[in-house]
Amino acid sequence: MFGALGSARHHCRLTFLSQAAAANGVAERLNLRSAIAVVKGCRTVQKADMVHNSLQPNITVDAQTYEVRVDGELITSEPADVLRWRNDIFCFKESGCFI
Known part of the structure; x- marks a missing residue:
C-alpha cells in the first residue's frame, strides 16, 4: 500500500542506466x-x-x-x-491521494 513512501521506494524499483553511465560511476555520484x-x-x-x-x-x-474508428472500423x-x-487509491486529508 505504501511502496512509494519512505525508504520502501528504494527497494521496489529499478533505475536503468546506460553502459557508459554505469562504467563511469554515475549511480555512485548521484547517490x-x-x-x-x-x-x-x-x-x-x-x-x-x-x-x-x-x-x-x-x-x-x-x-x-465523437465516433472513434480504428482502421476505419467503428468501435463502441x-x-x-x-x-x-479502486483498492489502489488511498486518500488522506493531510497529504492528498496516492495511486
Missing part, C-alpha cells in the same frame, strides 16, 4: 539507492521491437459525433452501470 540495471542497444529500439506493441492503427475521432462500448471504488 542512487535503488537497484541498478544496465541497458544496451536502446537507440535502435523501435515500436515493432516491443512485445504486444507493434500495431500502428489509424485512429480517427469525429469531432462532431456500453457505459458502465457501476463504477467500483
Whole structure:
C-alpha cells in the first residue's frame, strides 16, 4: 500500500542506466539507492521491437459525433452501470491521494 513512501521506494524499483553511465560511476555520484540495471542497444529500439506493441492503427475521432474508428472500423462500448471504488487509491486529508 505504501511502496512509494519512505525508504520502501528504494527497494521496489529499478533505475536503468546506460553502459557508459554505469562504467563511469554515475549511480555512485548521484547517490542512487535503488537497484541498478544496465541497458544496451536502446537507440535502435523501435515500436515493432516491443512485445504486444507493434500495431500502428489509424485512429480517427469525429469531432462532431465523437465516433472513434480504428482502421476505419467503428468501435463502441456500453457505459458502465457501476463504477467500483479502486483498492489502489488511498486518500488522506493531510497529504492528498496516492495511486
